[in-house]
Amino acid sequence: MKKYKLLIVTVTYKPDKKELTLFLNSYHRYNDLGDKAKLIIVDNSPQNSWEWRTFIQKYHDIDFISNPSNPGFGTSNNIGFARYESDYVLFINNDVEFIEPLFTSLLKEFDKDTSIGCIGIHQKGGAPSFFLKMTAPEGAKVDEFNQETHFISGAFMLFRSDLFVEIGMFDPNLFMYFEEFDLSERLLLKGYKTVFLDKYHFLHKAGHRTKQNxxxxxxxxxxxxxxxxxxxxxxxxxxxxxxxxxxxxxxxxxxxxxxxxxxxxxxxxxxxxxxxxxxxxx
Structure with a gap:
């Protein structure tokens, strides 16, 4: 089995095809690793809920896993990660767009400091790039990242693959939410760093939610x-x-x-x- 330098895993559920197209096109435009990178879509949509077979034909270099049982966000990311061996893995939302080449530069950051386990970067578009932990003390700074008191957004989490495995990957007991906090805590317990690099950017079109799901x-x-x-x-x-x-x-x-x-x-x-x-x- 081929081993990739970088796996990029995204999970979809009844995706907006226009939005997904923008994401995929931006990946092709700014992928600076070429065929050393592999993008995998794990689709949790019910079978026949959208014409993904027709849609995906023009993206023949992308792996597409139909996963209609929908076991949850974290488990689905684990499924995508397990498809291939890799040195690094990026878990990313698909309501985003790449706006600059990132991969080569970000992987070099791991070489600079072998204690780094996970990297997050700046989100343009209004969505927060990191959040305060539930364990953060009163008065902790909201806008200054500290791995002891913050966790990075799950919209972009880049891991060393071996460390991702070492900390136990995504907890399958979490269907959705709190995955980032959980992974951050497990990295800390193992003595590895989560870092936020503000000089790198991507666009996250999260929008302002006025209705509850x-x-x-x-x-x-x-x-x-x-x-x-x-x-x-x-x-x-x-x-x-x-x-x-x-x-x-x-x-x-x-x-x-x-x-x-x-x-x-x-x-x-x-x-x-x-x-x-x-x-x-x-």
Whole structure:
């Protein structure tokens, strides 16, 4: 089996074909490793939900894995990673575009410091490039990356492949959300660094979400409970803050008489309270 210098893995679910096309075209334009790099799409969409066979024919150099069982974001990334051997692996969103050659320069950063396990870079387009951890102390700086108090965005996570395997890859118990925090903590425990390099850029078209995805919110609540138990974190303050945000959203939607959204958020809150009780209060 051929070993690649770099694997690029992205997970899709009923993707916007125009957006995906922009991502793939930008990859072809700025791939400075040529055939030493391999892009793999792991598609979690239900079978026959979109014409991916026709779509993918013009991208014959890209591997496409149909994965309709949809085992979750992390597990699907693990599936893509396992397809080939590689020196490095980049897990990336597909609502992004490359805007400059990155691969050769970023891989050299690992050579400069062998303790680096994961690299994140600057996201243009409004989405945050990194986030405060739940374990961050009060008063921690929001806009200055520190691996002890921050984790990089899951929209772009570049790993040394051997270290990704060493830390156990994505935790399959997390269907979605909190994967970045989990990977960051496991790298730290093994003595490896997560670094943020602001001088490199890509475009992330995340946009501003005004509506809640009920399924995603429920999975997020499940992941929140799992992570709190895994790392023995105090769930109360973070959960209270979450409930307050949801209540504010109810008030906001009531002002615009958006009753459907109000009812959805109420269901999200009820589900959150149920799983909190099941995991911590019984």
């Amino acid at each position: 009920e399924f995603a919110a429920q999975k997020g609540s499940d992941s929140f409970c799992y992570i709190c138990k895994k790392y023995e974190l105090d769930y109360k303050a973070k959960n209270d803050a979450y409930i307050k945000r949801m209540l504010k959203m109810i008030i906001y939607n009531l002002l615009f008489l958006n009753i459907k959204e109000v009812l959805k958020i109420r269901r999200i809150i009820c589900y959150r309270k149920k799983v909190i009780k099941e995991n911590f209060e019984l």
